[in-house]
Amino acid sequence: MVEKYHDESLKIFSLNGNVPLAEKIAEVFGCKLGKCDIKKFSDGEIAISIEESVRGAHIYIIQSTNQPVNDYYMELMIMIDAMKRASAKTINIVLPYYAYARQDRTAKPHEPITAKLIANMLVEAGATRVLTLDLHTVQVQGFFDIPVDNLFTSPLFAHYYMEKGFQGDDYVVVSPKNSGVQRSRSLAEYLNTTLAIVDQDDELENGGYVIGDVAGKTCIMVDDILNSGKTFAQAARLLKEAGASDIYACASHALLSPPAKETLDAAPIEDICVTDSCLTDEARHPEKLTYVTCSKLMGEAVKRIHENTPMSPLFKLDDENYL
Known part of the structure; x- marks a missing residue:
């Protein structure tokens, strides 16, 4: 049993985005989630009331902005305002998944930078x-x-x-698109493997090509957002054509928008590992899906923020207490 965290000035609240993850993070502190009531009127308006005192407290609001994205962001904005008006000392937002982060630049004229807009709204x-x-x-x-x-x-x-023994020369970490090389390189360094890149191009006859040696090797594809499943499925096909033996995949945020299940079930992928940063209906889960929890990692981060201790150990593989 986790020992109760004794600092009563820290309070953790959850909105509707990912309550199971919020409960796991609260368990890291041996405490229960704060009491609040979230209602939706018939016209779609959201009403929130905080049902305990937060005056002078350090508040941590957990909200993952998976579907329905806009509803969950609006819940978050209303909750922040409620905490501010209730005289919370600090209002810390825990966003396991930051929706709209892909809209971080103007790729063509007259486009918004929505990731910046969301940042402005939160502040x-x-x-x-x-x-x-x-x-x-x-x-x-x-x-x-x-x-x-x-x-x-x-x-x-x-x-x-x-834990599976996937290390060394018989394995290769693969970026399934050329924009995700840095993320894949990080995992390759941990596993002491080589690195390969799938350059997907729909204008080519075969849909792209593989940069790097994957013949006869077990491949591990890495991405941050798993949405439609098309990127993984296409990359897996190209890796197979390049001679890869077995193919595995991992992604930070499993949005799994239809038809991701059907697309991934048909792909030559042995296992897809994701975190529980997003909450999705089990009916949308591919058969080969495996979850690892990010609750200990995020819970430890909350503790370090609250205690003003360094965050740098959380970027290493030295301490398994939060893995």
Whole structure:
């Protein structure tokens, strides 16, 4: 049994985005989630009331912005405002998945930078700090004028594959698209493997090509967001054509939007490992899906933020207490 955390000034609340993960994070502290009531009126308006005193407290609000994205962001903004008006000392936002992070630049004229807009909204609502997991691009941190801690999932996945013995020359970590090389390189360094890249191009007859030697090797594909499953499925096909033996995959955030299940079930992938940063209906889960929890990692981060201790150990593979 986890010993109860004795600092009563720390309070953890959950909104509707991912209550099971929030409960696991609260378990790290040996405490229960704070009491609040969330209602939705018939016209879609959201009403929130806090059902305990938060005056002078350090508040941590856990909200993952998976589907329905906009409803969950609106819940979060209203909750921040409620905490501010209830005289909370600090309002710390725990965002296991930061939706809209992919809209981080103007790729063509007249496009919004929605990732920056969300950052502005959170700050203006009254957030004092943000803790998140594996941002789509790390420069999104710079969109905020408050402290942002961005944790990485590489140590979680490295621990998972190390337990399987997936290390050394017989394995290769693969970026399934050329934009995710840095993420794949990080895992390759942990597992002491080589690195390969799948350059997907729909304009080519075969849909792309593989850069690197994968023939006869077990491949581990790495991505941050698993949405439709098309990127993994296409990359797996190209890896097989290049002579790969077995293919595994891992992704930080499993959105699994239809038809991801059907696409991934038909792909030549042995196992797909994801974190529980997003909550999705089991009917949308591929048969080969495996979950690892990010709750200990995020719970430890909350503790370190609250105690003003270094976050750097959480970026290493040295301590299995939070893996």
